[in-house]
Amino acid sequence: MKITNIEKLKEKVINSRDKxxxxxxxxxxxxxxxxxxxxxxxxxxxxxxxxxxxxxxxVRTTGCHGFCERGPLVxxxxxxxxxQRVGVDDVPAIVEETVVNKKIVEKLLYRDPQTKQAIIHExxxxxxxxxxxxxFGNNGLIDPTDIRDYIAVDGYQALAKVLFEMTADEVxxxxxxxGLRGRGGAGFLTGLKWEICRRESAPIKYLICNADEGDPGxxxxxxxxxxxxxxxxxxxxxxxxxxxxxxxxxxxxxEYPLAVKNxxxxxxxxxxxxxxxxxxxxxxxxxxxHVFKGAGAFVSGEETSLMASxxxxxxxxxxxxxxPAQKGLWGYPTxxxxxxxxxxxxxxxxKGADWYSKIGTKSSxxxxxxxxxxKINNTGLVEVPMGISLREIIYEIGGGIKDNKKFKAVQTGGxxxxxxxxEMLDLPIDFDTLTKAGSMMGSGGMIVMDEDTCMVDxxxxxxxxxxxxxxxxxxPCRLGTRQLYEILTRITKGQGEPEDLKRLKDLAKTVKxxxxxxxxxxxxxxxxxxxKYFRHEYEAHIFRHECPALSCKDLxxxxxxxxxxxxxxxxxxxxxxxxxxxxxxxxxxxxxxxxVKCGACLDVCPPKxxxxxxxxxxxxxxxxxxxxxxxxx
Amino acid sequence: MEPRKRGQLIHLLHQAQTQEGYISAEAxxxxxxxxxxxxxxxxxxxxxxxxxxxxxxxxxxxxxxxGTACHVxxxxxxxxxxxxxxxxxxxxxxxxxxFTLETVNCVGACALGPIVIVxxxxxxxxxxxxxxxxxxxxxxxxxxxxxx
Ligand SMILES: Cc1cc2nc3c(=O)[nH]c(=O)nc-3n(C[C@H](O)[C@H](O)[C@H](O)COP(=O)(O)O)c2cc1C
Ligand code: SF4
Ligand code: SF4
Ligand code: FES
Ligand code: FES
Numbered sequence: 001m002k003i004t005n006i007e008k009l010k011e012k013v014i015n016s017r018d019k020x021x022x023x024x025x026x027x028x029x030x031x032x033x034x035x036x037x038x039x040x041x042x043x044x045x046x047x048x049x050x051x052x053x054x055x056x057x058x059v060r061t062t063g064c065h066g067f068c069e070r071g072p073l074v075x076x077x078x079x080x081x082x083x084q085r086v087g088v089d090d091v092p093a094i095v096e097e098t099v100v101n102k103k104i105v106e107k108l109l110y111r112d113p114q115t116k117q118a119i120i121h122e123x124x125x126x127x128x129x130x131x132x133x134x135x136f137g138n139n140g141l142i143d144p145t146d147i148r149d150y151i152a153v154d155g156y157q158a159l160a161k162v163l164f165e166m167t168a169d170e171v172x173x174x175x176x177x178x179g180l181r182g183r184g185g186a187g188f189l190t191g192l193k194w195e196i197c198r199r200e201s202a203p204i205k206y207l208i209c210n211a212d213e214g215d216p217g218x219x220x221x222x223x224x225x226x227x228x229x230x231x232x233x234x235x236x237x238x239x240x241x242x243x244x245x246x247x248x249x250x251x252x253x254x255e256y257p258l259a260v261k262n263x264x265x266x267x268x269x270x271x272x273x274x275x276x277x278x279x280x281x282x283x284x285x286x287x288x289x290h291v292f293k294g295a296g297a298f299v300s301g302e303e304t305s306l307m308a309s310x311x312x313x314x315x316x317x318x319x320x321x322x323x324p325a326q327k328g329l330w331g332y333p334t335x336x337x338x339x340x341x342x343x344x345x346x347x348x349x350x351k352g353a354d355w356y357s358k359i360g361t362k363s364s365x366x367x368x369x370x371x372x373x374x375k376i377n378n379t380g381l382v383e384v385p386m387g388i389s390l391r392e393i394i395y396e397i398g399g400g401i402k403d404n405k406k407f408k409a410v411q412t413g414g415x416x417x418x419x420x421x422x423e424m425l426d427l428p429i430d431f432d433t434l435t436k437a438g439s440m441m442g443s444g445g446m447i448v449m450d451e452d453t454c455m456v457d458x459x460x461x462x463x464x465x466x467x468x469x470x471x472x473x474x475x476p477c478r479l480g481t482r483q484l485y486e487i488l489t490r491i492t493k494g495q496g497e498p499e500d501l502k503r504l505k506d507l508a509k510t511v512k513x514x515x516x517x518x519x520x521x522x523x524x525x526x527x528x529x530x531x532k533y534f535r536h537e538y539e540a541h542i543f544r545h546e547c548p549a550l551s552c553k554d555l556x557x558x559x560x561x562x563x564x565x566x567x568x569x570x571x572x573x574x575x576x577x578x579x580x581x582x583x584x585x586x587x588x589x590x591x592x593x594x595x596v597k598c599g600a601c602l603d604v605c606p607p608k609x610x611x612x613x614x615x616x617x618x619x620x621x622x623x624x625x626x627x628x629x630x631x632x633x
Numbered sequence: 634m635e636p637r638k639r640g641q642l643i644h645l646l647h648q649a650q651t652q653e654g655y656i657s658a659e660a661x662x663x664x665x666x667x668x669x670x671x672x673x674x675x676x677x678x679x680x681x682x683x684x685x686x687x688x689x690x691x692x693x694x695x696x697x698x699x700g701t702a703c704h705v706x707x708x709x710x711x712x713x714x715x716x717x718x719x720x721x722x723x724x725x726x727x728x729x730x731x732f733t734l735e736t737v738n739c740v741g742a743c744a745l746g747p748i749v750i751v752x753x754x755x756x757x758x759x760x761x762x763x764x765x766x767x768x769x770x771x772x773x774x775x776x777x778x779x780x781x
Contacts, residue, residue: 030741031742031745033755034742035745035757068742068744069744071744216699216701216738216739217739219739219741219743222741223741254647254684255737255740292643293643294684295643295682295685297681297682297684298738300682309643312639312640312668313639313642314678314681314682373701373702373743373744374705374743375705375706379702379743411701447702447705453705458705461704462701465738471681574762576714576718576762577717596713598713598762600760603760603762
């Protein structure tokens with residue numbers, strides 16, 4: 001079916017649907033998948049069949065709703081009743097009580113940890129109520145494998161408006177006016193980028209969606225592709241129209257099989273509906289779109305190396321200029337934007353640049369989706385207006401730190417970014433404030449760290465990452481990141497030297513200035529920010545062989561406090577290397593020579609006993625000395 | 634369209650790997666012939682990307698997420714335990730061909746970190762002491778392997 005009038009189609013879709021029907025929507029994002037949501041979906045389908053409710057109740061599998069922490073999530077529509085941590089066993093109760101009798105199943109409701117109050121509706125859950133979900137909100141409403149769901153929520157209306165009511169220049173003007181900046185990291189003005197590409201005269205132009213999402217700990221791009229693929233496709237067609245491109249690619253990283261699947265289905269459906277291919281919606285504009293699966297290289301997220309990858313070559317970045325807008329894929333002008341950037345486009349066209357630019361700060365407009373992860377109570381994806389403070393995100397939306405621990409830092413910007421300390425929690429975040437703090441917006445990873453996270457180890461972790469992922473083209477990047485990594489490793493092992501602090505700084509500078517692409521240029525940021533804000537932790541490791549977070553394996557010991565141990569044998573049974581000795585009801589002892597510091601003993605020791613402790617530095621040495629003396633005796 | 638022919642390379646490599654579980658020498662030769670490029674060039678691309686393997690994979694695939702979110706939640710301890718239990722470093726396959734251990738950076742289920750994926754099945758909030766059971770569950774031969 002090729003359609004020419006999207007408004008009419010929307011009407012048709014809506015009229016064809018029974019408005020009295022109840023919908024059981026189950027989150028089918030990767031997080032909820034991992035919790036086993038597909039079994040829940042099946043159980044609902046069976047139960048509904050069993051109860052002969054097929055005509056009045058439907059089951060819809062959606063993309064990620066954002067609140068992955070409480071998955072599997074189930075929302076009963078149209079009422080918006082929100083159930084969390086739903087298992088297969090809960091299905092009959094939900095169908096019987098809520099779907100049939102319109103009553104609430106109390107035990108599946110979300111409880112506000114502070115007020116202890118049960119919350120019935122999705123929009124009242126604090127995690128959601130403080131967000132501004134203009135891009136991500138539809139994820140919970142649509143089945144990504146059914147284009148009609150997207151059309152029912154005004155999908156492809158922006159495209160129709162652009163094709164029939166706007167010139168290409170007007171589209172670019174609108175995007176420029178909105179102030180939209182690229183969400184892939186650098187924050188370049190999207191409208192300006194399009195304009196540069198439009199001005200190039202060439203027989204062929206290409207368009208790319210960067211869905212390589214390399215930041216380890218960020219997954220908003222994946223969730224958009226999985227949950228609302230048509231919003232990205234629509235944005236791309238609009239962009240293609242504005243620039244004059246005839247063909248596009250969506251480059252998805254290979255670790256995201258569900259995203260690849262859903263975007264492929266979406267492209268097929270769009271083609272069937274006449275929204276891709278020849279003369280879109282009956283207009284004179286034609287555009288083709290392909291999915292390209294990456295092959296596991298972080299550097300291929302960099303735009304020039306991404307294009308090399310599509311061309312079937314190794315993903316080496318190259319010098320710029322020429323910029324992709326001038327010389328891109330196969331030498332033709334190419335415009336590349338990030339997934340979330342594309343998803344913003346239909347919204348701006350629909351609501352207007354004036355509306356859009358009212359959201360956010362002076363220099364950064366609109367919202368940003370962050371992946372709020374790590375030591376936080378409400379792990380998930382949060383969409384917030386630019387300019388919101390870190391404190392609001394972490395404490396009001398994120399519900400604070402896990403297990404009532406103390407907040408230490410938040411890492412933004414992935415391997416290119418840095419760690420921001422507690423003193424800066426009130427920083428209103430946008431592209432520029434984060435850069436000023438020595439970090440970066442990046443793609444939106446936000447990893448929360450608590451008192452148990454060692455900041456030297458975090459720097460070491462990121463340098464291990466960049467060192468492995470450096471493509472090796474530039475010597476300062478290849479060797480410099482390796483050296484940084486080696487020095488940091490040395491420090492975490494307690495073998496650091498006082499000169500290392502200066503060495504790190506000097507090396508960081510060399511790598512920053514001597515590298516060709518963003519990977520090398522930003523790789524030292526995790527070291528520099530931790531050195532700046534957490535220098536005392538470096539000093540503790542180097543000068544006192546102490547890991548204040550009790551995290552670095554070589555600097556800590558596990559120790560069973562004799563006066564607390566009740567001799568229950570639990571730790572002994574759980575030690576993987578047989579390092580613990582002791583008889584029932586007698587004090588257990590850890591053989592420090594054998595212990596591999598896996599932490600199992602501390603983990604299993606009953607909470608009432610808590611006999612296992614970790615020690616570092618002086619205290620650790622005292623214990624070791626005491627044990628040595630005892631052995632000699 | 635000729636210059637674009639080579640653009641199929643990564644796609645063809647994915648196909649070969651899905652079929653055989655790894656990229657064999659024969660696959661490299663066939664792809665090189667098809668795209669009219671040298672085997673050396675194909676080989677260069679295969680080795681550049683971490684997603685391609687030149688060695689056959691084990692019967693069971695164990696994948697540990699080492700993304701940042703999982704890292705701060707204790708993934709390194711899980712890695713120690715996996716390596717100790719399987720007696721191989723990450724990236725290798727056990728000599729009997731039963732298990733391949735690999736690490737990846739973020740599978741997008743950070744809320745459940747640390748994550749171990751065994752034969753496509755996700756296990757969240759894994760603790761070091763649960764590792765052995767996860768493995769024994771998929772293959773009872775593991776115990777025997779350890780006793781030898
Ligand atoms: C090492 C490196 C990795 C990158 N990875 C990504 C990525 O995974 N996703 C992305 O959208 N941009 C990534 N970028 C940024 C891209 O080069 C490019 O700036 C971006 O895709 C442009 O889109 P935008 O203007 O919409 O942000 C990366 C850059 C570098 C230097
Ligand atoms: S900076 Fe590093 S990753 Fe970038 S091109 Fe140079 S060597 Fe490759
Ligand atoms: S930390 Fe692990 S290896 Fe060490 S004694 Fe405890 S259980 Fe055994
Ligand atoms: S995957 Fe279900 S809420 Fe994120
Ligand atoms: S960091 Fe492990 S799933 Fe994201």
